[in-house]
Amino acid sequence: MKSPDDRRRSDRARTAILTAAAESVAELGYAKTSIEGIAARAGVGKQTIYRWWSSKGAVVLDALVVEQSAPDADWPDTGDLAADLRLVLRAIAAEFADEANSATLRALMIDMQHDDALSREVMTRILGPQLAATKRRLTAAQAAGQVAQGIDLDIAAELLFGPLYHRWILRTQPFDDAYADVLTDLALRAIAPKG
Amino acid sequence: MKSPDDRRRSDRARTAILTAAAESVAELGYAKTSIEGIAARAGVGKQTIYRWWSSKGAVVLDALVVEQSAPDADWPDTGDLAADLRLVLRAIAAEFADEANSATLRALMIDMQHDDALSREVMTRILGPQLAATKRRLTAAQAAGQVAQGIDLDIAAELLFGPLYHRWILRTQPFDDAYADVLTDLALRAIAPKG
Numbered sequence: 001m002k003s004p005d006d007r008r009r010s011d012r013a014r015t016a017i018l019t020a021a022a023e024s025v026a027e028l029g030y031a032k033t034s035i036e037g038i039a040a041r042a043g044v045g046k047q048t049i050y051r052w053w054s055s056k057g058a059v060v061l062d063a064l065v066v067e068q069s070a071p072d073a074d075w076p077d078t079g080d081l082a083a084d085l086r087l088v089l090r091a092i093a094a095e096f097a098d099e100a101n102s103a104t105l106r107a108l109m110i111d112m113q114h115d116d117a118l119s120r121e122v123m124t125r126i127l128g129p130q131l132a133a134t135k136r137r138l139t140a141a142q143a144a145g146q147v148a149q150g151i152d153l154d155i156a157a158e159l160l161f162g163p164l165y166h167r168w169i170l171r172t173q174p175f176d177d178a179y180a181d182v183l184t185d186l187a188l189r190a191i192a193p194k195g
Numbered sequence: 196m197k198s199p200d201d202r203r204r205s206d207r208a209r210t211a212i213l214t215a216a217a218e219s220v221a222e223l224g225y226a227k228t229s230i231e232g233i234a235a236r237a238g239v240g241k242q243t244i245y246r247w248w249s250s251k252g253a254v255v256l257d258a259l260v261v262e263q264s265a266p267d268a269d270w271p272d273t274g275d276l277a278a279d280l281r282l283v284l285r286a287i288a289a290e291f292a293d294e295a296n297s298a299t300l301r302a303l304m305i306d307m308q309h310d311d312a313l314s315r316e317v318m319t320r321i322l323g324p325q326l327a328a329t330k331r332r333l334t335a336a337q338a339a340g341q342v343a344q345g346i347d348l349d350i351a352a353e354l355l356f357g358p359l360y361h362r363w364i365l366r367t368q369p370f371d372d373a374y375a376d377v378l379t380d381l382a383l384r385a386i387a388p389k390g
Contacts, residue, residue: 109364110305119366127365148384155358155377159385163350163357169304169364170322171314182350189343190354190385 016042017049021063026104030060030111030118057121064104065125072129075137081146084137086184089160093175096168109169131157138191148193160187211237212244216258221299225255225306225313252316259299260320267324270332276341279332281379284355288370291363304364326352333386343388355382 020041024033035056039046053059076084095101112119134157141147147156163183167173215236219228230251234241248254271279290296307314329352336342342351358378362368 106308110308112366113301113305113364123365123367127367151381152377155374156381158358158361159354159378159381161357162359162361163353165364166353166357166360169308169360170318171307172318172322179350182347183354186346186351186354186385189389190381194384194389 013042013044013048014052017044017052017059018063021060022104025060025063025107026100029107030115033060035059057118060108061121061125064108072133075133077137077140079144081137081141081144082184082188085160085188086181089164089180089184089187090177092161092164093177093180096164097175102168130161134160145193147191151191156187156191159190208237208239208243209247212239212247212254213258216255217299220255220258220302221295224302225310228255230254252313255303256316256320259303267328269328272332272335274339276332276336276339277379277383280355280383281376284359284375284379284382285372287356287359288372288375291359292370297363325356329355340388342386346386351382351386354385 017038020038021033024037024041028037033056035046035049038056038059039049042049049059053062076087078084096105108118108122112122131154135153138147138151138153138156142149142151142153147153160183164175167175167179173179212233215233216228219232219236223232228251230241230244233251233254234244237244244254248257271282273279291300303313303317307317326349330348333342333346333348333351337344337346337348342348355378359370362370362374368374
């Protein structure tokens, strides 16, 4: 069994590694980030990293999951879909508006375009859980009569996030609460029961 | 005045240059594409390119504008917004589904993330005109009572295209007519008058 001191040391090393991984991706991009580089930044040996993570992709994505809100976290559910959706879209707009955070995501997104393994890992660990959490909230809203029957909830989830990614990728315009609120209203019109 | 022969020679050279530019971006990406490389592929001298275009960005974007449908082209307007929107979203889905076309766009999109001048040029020459043409069609539909009053038509245009870009960038799912049609229905719900 580990002593409390061992455990504290382990926790410190894990945190240092995850911080180093996030910094490295933001500065160098995913492609130029290496296990060696992360180990050097974190002041640990490579073997310490391999004790917990099997690959660069695994440690980098854990770092991002720690930095972002947990991707599989449930949406707020106050019973008021409009209020909850507004909150979530404002939070995503703020994440895209944050320069450091946006730089990390941009580096990852660029490398995903060429790297199928990374692309699958991002889907499995980040996007998939986010879309699933969104679908859970929409399913609850549908049961409560706030979303029309027969709406494809997978594609509805893409409709919520798509415009934000479009604006971010194409670098067309700023992100602010006012923009998030207009999107929220349009998205609600798309999914609400008619009449 | 130019003779007919001169004009035919000019047209052939212009076409060769635009084809070479499009091929180079698809193969090498925008960053590694050069005026020298385009000239060599097209079998012309650099000065021939500079006679018509001031920069790499200018010639590459002209090549893409030729390859894609003209970005400032008006939308179809049959008077039936649903039918026109379905046609346009299916066409965009087909462009993203086309491997060669998608590779060129992906190379450009990646380089836009680091290159502010390119990003502005893409906005001015491709995306801006596309969004403006979309807004013209939505404005006509609004006047015809097919789009609710008070809808922000700039953000509505992003709502139409955003989900397609989201799916393309995140490489989550295939593009087909069935997908385009579900998106069309959701987008129409978002912008149609209520009741």
